[in-house]
Amino acid sequence: MARAPFSLVVTTLNNAGTLERCLASAAFADEIVVLDSGSTDATRDIAARHGARVVVEPFKGYALQKQSAIDKAAHAWVLLLDADEALAGGARDAIERALEQPAVAGFRLPRRERVFWRFNRRGVRLNTHLRLIDRTRVRMNDVPVHAAPETREPTATLADAEFLHYGEPDIHTKVAKINAYSTGLVEHKRGKRRRFLALRLVVYPGFFFLRQYVGKRWFLDGWAGFINAVSAAYYVFLKYAKLYEATRRREP
Known part of the structure; x- marks a missing residue:
């Protein structure tokens, strides 16, 4: 059964050090949208090399910037990743299966954190985040710095679709x-x-x-x-x- 097409959406600002890994991990997306807010490093070149549609806009705040990026997607289903995140092995199969007959407004994915010098061990209870969404039914909230997608409609968790966060190296x-x-x-x-x-x-x-x-x-x-x-x-x-x-x- 064919799955629903989806867009990978990423917002960036001087993320040349992590963006390559992020985009490569979700290269199976039907579209890649990168909304950049004025990078001065190789961020936009990396995005273009991965076939992304790159748009440049001034930073409007976390929630507004991410919502603007989501609104630019060509497909209803969106995978929202930060530039310092990447899908883990096995996530592709779980996402592909989930999008064959999606009966919910979005899917929560477990995030495995890099804790300074190491990633979470197996057995640590991971937080889940709403990242694979139907953008027609899910919107960003207005919480400063911790802006996240929200919906009142049903969602589900993809336990096998982990993603990795490389955000705090020290x-x-x-x-x-x-x-x-x-x-x-x-x-x-x-x-x-x-x-x-x-x-x-x-x-x-x-x-x-x-x-x-x-x-x-x-x-x-x-x-x-x-x-x-x-x-x-x-x-x-x-x-x-x-x-x-x-x-x-x-x-x-």
Whole structure:
């Protein structure tokens, strides 16, 4: 049975170091769309070499940029990857089968993270992300820095369609991202009522550490998993600390 055609959609900015791997991993896509926001390295040359349709637009924010890229796809079904991500072995077969008779609005794919010097071991509970979508029924949300596709319609998980994330090669990069992301979320969270903010600030980081390190079995990643769990708890702490700081600044 023939599968539904799909477009691979990627947004880029100076991603020459990872884009080749990303595009090669999904070369079976019926179309490749790369929306670039002004790269000065070889990003666009790499995309063109893989037969991508390259469009250049100024960066409008994470959600708007990705939605703009999705809207440019020729096909209803879209595989959305970041330039520092790539499909793992076996993902192609799972995607091909899923698109033969798709009865849902999208499919969630498990993401295996590079944790500093290693990838997650087998046995770690991976997060799943909605990345293979029917763009006529799925839209990007408006959450700053963590923008993601959302739908109220049914979705399914493709357990065999893992993809790899190469985004945080060292602790320095992780900490810099934590600081930037936690600041980026402050205005978004200020617009929503947050009860017991001080209690969250004290209690939630420790709970989050245990949830990740024990509940999601990050301990299987050894010291990399421990450092990652501490970093994740620190990220949670910073989000609430910066939000608390913002509320205090409004006081006389």
